[in-house]
Amino acid sequence: MMAAPQAKMTANQEYLAGLHLPDGATWATAARGAALDRLRAMGLPERRDEYWKFTRPDTLTQAEAPRAALFDNGDEAEIFGGVERLRIVFVDGVFDAEASDDLTLEGVRIERLAEAGQSDIHWAKDTYGVLEERGQTPVARPLAALNTALATDGVLIHVMGAVSKPINLIYVHKSETSDAILHNLIKLDSGTEVTVLENGPAAARFNKVMEVEVGDNATFHHVRTQGRDHERRAATHIFARLGAESAFKSFTMTANGVMTRNECVIELTGDDAIAHVAGAAMGDGDYHQDDTVFITHDAERCESRQVFKKVLRNGATGVFQGKILVKAGAQKTDGYQISQSLLLDGDSQFLAKPELEIYADDVACSHGSTSGAIDEDALYYLRARGVPKSIATDLLTLAFLAEAVEEIEDEGLREEINSRLEGWLVRRRG
């Protein structure tokens, strides 16, 4: 048989070949170049990739972002509005100085990547793209490499001391065709603590990476919501590395959105560290939401928790891929993972792939995944006490989500999230 002529490039290969780094040489240029090389070597995610078995990557990888209609939130107050915080606003991925607060805050240095990038020397030089690169093995995450290569803005947060209030990144969506890329880098020095809030749909299509280096004894709190826009698409990655006795606590609420892939990659590299990742997802109709989590235990006596709850109706799809990898030597690991869906009708589906891979012999790891409907006995009990069916159903739905929401430590933030979840349900009452 004759050798086949050189195969025609696929659309993805063509797209990758045509990419070029942002103009101008800065401290970030080398990291960006390396990321682009990584990306070209691994290629963009394809439908046949095992890691994308449940989520079609095409609308996230195609050259042009699919159009996304803007969503009117009505008279709903801005989330976290009741929280004293420092606001940093991006509109369709572009920094909005007018709408943002002054970036000066005691105990922390906050800069925009776009501005920091102009200097030759910067603390972020040794950090930018490092955790993303580490997160590329054993599983490739091409969209994150693409982000490191192409992002020209985002925030760099270096926490050095006591910080008086949360830092709130607000992502506004104003253009139906926007294709935004932001790269945030957060470094917590030893013994420090910070809360980062994120909210908003961001753009028609949003590619976001957040790298978080948590120093020894430091604590990172993260609460995120992804807006209420139905047509927006998002591929987000969190890469975190945890030092000894540090803590990383992240919660995400995803209501609506035609395509969301949230990946979270955490390495526990210092002894006695704690990582909690939780999510509450609520989808109605044309909704696809994917939580993909990879937690590596590489130190002793660390604890990790994954708590993901999804409420799905009218044909919505929820995906969970969660892995706990316990390396040899990571003794006394305490790993917990639960993913559950509440299917409010027969059309919706939940696809879950929980995984454990353990190379240490003295560990406690558990995982569970369930799909179910509203508990009929509980519903009858509530109704028999006079609670109308619609309210009883909402009460049971919020109760189902509670285990995830309770992962948020701050009571005010927890209340804020609960009220949004309730609002979502109330708007859908029959």
Add this chain to the structure above:
Amino acid sequence: MLEIKNLHVDLEEEEKTILKGVNLTVEAGKVHAIMGPNGSGKSTLSYVLSGRDGYRVTEGSATLEGVDILAMEPEERAAAGLFLAFQYPVEIPGVGNMTFLRTAMNAQRKARGEDEISAADFLKLVRAKAKTLKIDADMLKRPVNVGFSGGEKKRNEILQMAMLEPKMCILDETDSGLDVDAMKLVSEGVNALRDAGRGFLVITHYQRLLDHIKPDVVHIMSDGRIIKTGGPELALEVEKNGYADILSEVA
């Protein structure tokens, strides 16, 4: 108060008739007891009256103060004043006992066109009622019935009854799973609610509950029908001789 006429009920899922013509009238201010062997239809009667799914009424009627309740949703029956104390109270993880009670109370008030109870008034009321039933603050805060002992669950039922102040109370084997002390506590809770405007239907296997909650009328149920009705002495007769005598006497 509660009037049941010639009530026939089938199971929805299978061809099986459970109630075969129940006739029963509970007057305001009275306590009626229903006793009967296992499988006689006692619990089915309570479920059908409260509106549980899975049953089909094929004949007859049930009215509360003259209003047909069988056509109502369960929550409408509750708002109309019907209360069922469950034999097996349901555990609801994630819903706090207080939240549950307040939601139920305000939903009923709203359905009746009344004002909602304020948070402060509710708290005062629930604390006072809980105290008499020896329900502590921790039990009020915990998720509904989760991790409660059998006795705690039944006391929680009576607390709900005391808070909601229904017109017609049905107690389905409230004595099951209770030790002597718990039975006394629960009975005192029920007796405190007895008044001229309220009717009670107490379903039980055993006479001993009726030592504490003294009935005005006792019915014996068998094979889906009330086969004998009498005074409190009828319960004593059952306790002494079992159901066999009564069953054979009627047959």
